[in-house]
Amino acid sequence: MILHINHVQPGRSESTSGVVATLLSLLEAGEIDPNTLGHLNVHIDWVQYKSNFREPVTIRRVVRDDELLPLTDIAVDLRQIQQETMRKALSEALNGTGPDSLETPKRTYLESFTPMRSSIIWTFNSVFWKYLPIWEEASGKGYEKALPGGHSDGHNAQAIQDSIVEFWEQLRKVDSQHLLPPEIYILEIGVGTGERASRWLDGFKALDSERGTTYYPRLRFLAGDYSVATLNRVMASLEAHRDLSSFVEVDAMNPFKSLSHLRYKVMLITLSNVYDNLPTDELVLRDGKLFFIEVRAYVPSSEAARICEKYHLPAGDLERCVQKLLQDGPASFDSLDQGMGFWQEVWAAVRLEERLVSAHNLSEAHLPTGMKPSYIEGLIENAPANIRFQLSSGATESFINTIPLLHPRGSLQVSDIFVEKLTDYLHGFRGPGKMDGSIVNWVNGALLEVVGAQSGYDVHFAPFRYRKGSKTSVLYTTQRE
Amino acid sequence: MSLPLLPTSVVGSYSMPGWLERLKTDYVLRRISRLELDEIHDTAVKAAIKDQEVAGVDILTDGELRRDNLIDYFAERLPGVQIDRASKKFYYDFYDSVVRGKMPTAGIGIVNDFKFLAANTERIPKFNVTGPHSLVKRIRNEFYKSEEEFAHDIARVINLELKELVRAGLKHLQIDEPYYSGFPEDLPWGVRVLNTLVEGVDARITLHICYGNRYGKPTWAGNYRYLFPTVLEAKVHQLSLEFARRGGEDIDLFKELSGKFEIGVGVIDVKDHEVETPDIVAERIRKAAEFVPVDRMFILPDCGCLHLPQPVAFSKLKAMVRGAQIVRDELTK
Numbered sequence: 001m002i003l004h005i006n007h008v009q010p011g012r013s014e015s016t017s018g019v020v021a022t023l024l025s026l027l028e029a030g031e032i033d034p035n036t037l038g039h040l041n042v043h044i045d046w047v048q049y050k051s052n053f054r055e056p057v058t059i060r061r062v063v064r065d066d067e068l069l070p071l072t073d074i075a076v077d078l079r080q081i082q083q084e085t086m087r088k089a090l091s092e093a094l095n096g097t098g099p100d101s102l103e104t105p106k107r108t109y110l111e112s113f114t115p116m117r118s119s120i121i122w123t124f125n126s127v128f129w130k131y132l133p134i135w136e137e138a139s140g141k142g143y144e145k146a147l148p149g150g151h152s153d154g155h156n157a158q159a160i161q162d163s164i165v166e167f168w169e170q171l172r173k174v175d176s177q178h179l180l181p182p183e184i185y186i187l188e189i190g191v192g193t194g195e196r197a198s199r200w201l202d203g204f205k206a207l208d209s210e211r212g213t214t215y216y217p218r219l220r221f222l223a224g225d226y227s228v229a230t231l232n233r234v235m236a237s238l239e240a241h242r243d244l245s246s247f248v249e250v251d252a253m254n255p256f257k258s259l260s261h262l263r264y265k266v267m268l269i270t271l272s273n274v275y276d277n278l279p280t281d282e283l284v285l286r287d288g289k290l291f292f293i294e295v296r297a298y299v300p301s302s303e304a305a306r307i308c309e310k311y312h313l314p315a316g317d318l319e320r321c322v323q324k325l326l327q328d329g330p331a332s333f334d335s336l337d338q339g340m341g342f343w344q345e346v347w348a349a350v351r352l353e354e355r356l357v358s359a360h361n362l363s364e365a366h367l368p369t370g371m372k373p374s375y376i377e378g379l380i381e382n383a384p385a386n387i388r389f390q391l392s393s394g395a396t397e398s399f400i401n402t403i404p405l406l407h408p409r410g411s412l413q414v415s416d417i418f419v420e421k422l423t424d425y426l427h428g429f430r431g432p433g434k435m436d437g438s439i440v441n442w443v444n445g446a447l448l449e450v451v452g453a454q455s456g457y458d459v460h461f462a463p464f465r466y467r468k469g470s471k472t473s474v475l476y477t478t479q480r481e
Numbered sequence: 482m483s484l485p486l487l488p489t490s491v492v493g494s495y496s497m498p499g500w501l502e503r504l505k506t507d508y509v510l511r512r513i514s515r516l517e518l519d520e521i522h523d524t525a526v527k528a529a530i531k532d533q534e535v536a537g538v539d540i541l542t543d544g545e546l547r548r549d550n551l552i553d554y555f556a557e558r559l560p561g562v563q564i565d566r567a568s569k570k571f572y573y574d575f576y577d578s579v580v581r582g583k584m585p586t587a588g589i590g591i592v593n594d595f596k597f598l599a600a601n602t603e604r605i606p607k608f609n610v611t612g613p614h615s616l617v618k619r620i621r622n623e624f625y626k627s628e629e630e631f632a633h634d635i636a637r638v639i640n641l642e643l644k645e646l647v648r649a650g651l652k653h654l655q656i657d658e659p660y661y662s663g664f665p666e667d668l669p670w671g672v673r674v675l676n677t678l679v680e681g682v683d684a685r686i687t688l689h690i691c692y693g694n695r696y697g698k699p700t701w702a703g704n705y706r707y708l709f710p711t712v713l714e715a716k717v718h719q720l721s722l723e724f725a726r727r728g729g730e731d732i733d734l735f736k737e738l739s740g741k742f743e744i745g746v747g748v749i750d751v752k753d754h755e756v757e758t759p760d761i762v763a764e765r766i767r768k769a770a771e772f773v774p775v776d777r778m779f780i781l782p783d784c785g786c787l788h789l790p791q792p793v794a795f796s797k798l799k800a801m802v803r804g805a806q807i808v809r810d811e812l813t814k
Contacts, residue, residue: 178665179702264699374499408693408700456696479700
C-alpha cells in the first residue's frame with residue numbers, strides 16, 4: 001500500500017493521522033485482503049470546494065481494454081469524512097462492499113463511463129448558463145454573489161485602471177514604432193454583465209483625453225459571449241460606447257471560428273473566469289505509467305428516491321427527468337418551481353464515480369484538439385512518477401484558438417485560477433468543484449505555458465494583487481520576440 | 482532548362498516533420514551525433530525535393546530542412562561568431578550568438594548543401610541565404626560601431642561564399658530579409674549591405690521580403706509602402722513578396738516598378754492550414770496581373786512552408802501549380 005498525502009491544509013494533521021491509524025488498524029485486524037494491499041494506493045485529500053462530486057471515501061478501479069486490473073485507488077476527503085464513520089467507510093471501500101463499490105443498486109446512474117470532458121455534468125453546466133436568470137431568481141442571489149468573496153475580481157476598480165494605463169502605454173509604444181493599425185481591436189470573451197467592459201472603456205476614454213491622444217475613437221471593442229441573452233444585456237451596458245462596440249456570439253473554446261477575419265489583428269484580448277468553467281479531462285501517472293480518467297455521474301439512490309417523492313415524480317424516473325431538464329429546461333416540468341427545485345436538488349446530489357483507464361500512449365488520451373502529444377511529453381518528462389493533473393481541455397483549446405487573433409504586438413490576458421507548476425498538483429485539490437449551479441476547475445497553467453512556447457508565445461503569470469487572499473492569477477501572453 | 486510563363490517556385494522552407502524536430506532537438510541536447518543528424522538531413526531533404534517535384538514546382542529548394550531557423554544556420558558558420566551551445570533547448574530557438582572582434586575572411590561551408598540539392602533533382606535548384614540586415618538583428622554585436630558596419634562585414638564574408646555557389650552551378654539565388662518589415666527605418670543601409678552581398682555574384686537574384694513567419698505567424702504588421710523608393714536601388718532581379726495572407730492589399734504599389742524587377746507573387750497563405758483551391762490561386766494571380774506584367778511574374782507561396790503539416794504543404798503547392806496552369810492556359814489560348 002502506498003499512501004499519498006495530497007494536501008498541506010493547516011490544522012488537518014489529526015484527521016490525516018486518524019486515517020492512517022484506521023488503515024493500520026484494519027490491516028492489523030486482517031480486514032484488508034493481502035492481495036489488495038500490494039496494489040493499493042490511498043490518497044488523502046482535502047477537497048477545497050464545500051460542494052463537490054466526491055464521497056467521503058471513493059474507490060477508483062483501474063481498467064485496461066475493459067479488463068479490471070488489480071491496482072486500486074482509494075481517495076479520502078478529509079473535509080467530509082467523520083471520525084465516527086471512518087473505520088466503516090474505509091473497510092467497506094477496501095472490501096468493495098460499501099456504497100462506493102461498483103455497480104451498486106445504491107446508485108442511480110445518469111450515464112455510462114465516459115471521458116471526463118464528455119460527462120453529463122458539463123451539460124448541467126451549460127444549462128446553468130443558459131437559464132442563469134431563472135437560476136438566480138430561484139436561488140435568490142446573483143451569480144457573482146455566489147462567488148468566493150461575493151464578487152468578481154474582474155470588476156476591481158484598481159485592476160481596471162491599471163489595465164487601462166498598461167494598454168495605453170502599449171499602444172503608445174507600438175505607435176512610436178509606426179506599427180499601430182488604423183483600427184485598434186479589443187476583444188473580451190465571456191463579457192458577463194458588461195460592467196467591466198463599460199468601466200474599462202469609460203476609463204480609457206478619460207485617459208486618452210487627459211493625455212491628448214486619439215486612440216479612443218480608433219478602438220473597436222468586441223464583446224464576445226456564447227449567450228445571446230448575455231450579449232443583449234451587455235448592449236445596454238455599453239450604450240455610451242455604442243459607436244465603437246460590436247457584440248459577437250463567440251464559442252469560448254474556439255473564438256477563431258467566428259472571428260477569423262480578425263486574424264493577427266486584435267491588440268488586446270481579455271478573459272476573466274472563463275477557463276475554469278470549461279470541460280476538462282484528467283491524466284494520471286502511476287509509477288511513470290499513463291492513465292486517463294473516465295467518470296460516470298450518479299445520484300445516491302436514497303437521494304434519488306427522496307427527490308422524486310418530493311417533486312411528485314414517478315419513483316425510479318430520475319434519469320428520464322434529468323434528461324428532460326437538460327434538454328428542455330426547468331420550465332418543461334409541471335411548474336417552474338417544480339423544475340427549479342428538482343434541478344437544484346439533483347445538482348446538489350450528483351456525484352462522480354471515477355475509474356483509471358490504462359493508456360498505451362498519449363494518442364489514446366483524448367488530447368485537446370490542436371494539442372500535439374509532444375506538448376504533454378515535454379510536460380511530464382520531468383514530472384513526479386505519481387501525479388494526477390488536468391488537461392484543461394477546453395481552456396487549452398480556447399487558448400490555441402485565441403492566439404491566432406493576436407496582433408504581433410498584442411497581448412492576451414486571462415484572469416483565472418491557475419496551477420502554475422505541475423508539481424503543485426501534488427499539494428492540493430484542483431477540482432472539479434461545484435459553484436452554485438456550475439462547475440469550477442483550476443486550470444493547468446503549466447501546460448498552457450508549454451503550448452504557448454511551442455507556438456511562439458511567452459506565457460507568464462502574475463498574482464492578482466488587488467484582493468487579499470485572492471487565488472486568482474493573471475496569465476499574460478505575448479508573441480515571443 | 483527553360484521556364485514556362487508564370488514559373489512556380491517556393492520561398493525556401495518545406496514542412497518540418499515532427500520526428501525531424503525531435504531529432505534536431507536530440508542533437509541540440511547531445512543525444513545524437515552530428516554524423517547521425519547529417520544522414521537524417523540527407524534523407525529528409527530528398528523527401529522534400531520529391532514532394533516539390535511531384536507537386537510540379539519549377540524552381541525548388543532543399544526545403545531548408547538542415548536549418549534550425551533562418552539565423553543559426555549562418556551564425557554557426559560565420560567566422561568569428563561565437564555560439565553558446567547551451568543556450569537553447571529546442572532546435573527552433575535561437576542560439577545566443579555574439580561577435581566580439583572583426584570577422585576574419587573565411588568560407589562558411591554551405592556549398593555542399595547546394596551541391597546535394599542539385600545532385601538530387603533535375604528541376605532548377607534555388608538556394609537561399611539570410612541577408613545581413615536580418616542576421617545583425619539576431620547576432621549580438623560587441624565589436625562593430627554600428628549595425629550597418631557589422632552587416633557590411635557579414636555581406637563581405639558571405640559574398641565570397643555566394644561566388645563559390647555560382648562556381649558550383651547555382652543560377653537562382655534568394656536573399657531573405659524579413660527583418661526589413663520590422664525595421665523600415667533601416668532600409669537605406671539594409672539595401673546598401675544587400676548590394677555589397679550580391680556584388681559580382683552572377684546569378685538570378687531574388688530578394689524575399691515578408692512580415693515574418695516565426696512559429697507560422699507574422700512578426701510585424703503594415704504594408705509595403707515603406708519599401709519605396711529605396712528598394713529601387715537594390716541590385717536584384719526579383720522581389721518575392723507576401724500577398725496572399727494580406728489579401729493582396731498593396732500589390733498596386735508594384736505597378737510603379739515599371740519593369741525594374743520581376744515580382745514573385747505570394748499566392749499561398751502559409752499561415753493558414755486551409756488549402757487554397759486552384760481557382761482561388763488563379764484568381765489571386767489574375768488580380769496580381771492587373772499590376773504586374775505576366776511575363777515578369779513568378780508564382781510562390783507567401784513564405785516558407787516550415788510550419789505547415791506535410792499533407793497541407795504538399796496540397797498547397799499542388800494547388801499553386803494548378804492555379805498557375807489555369808491562368809497560363811487562359812493567356813495562351
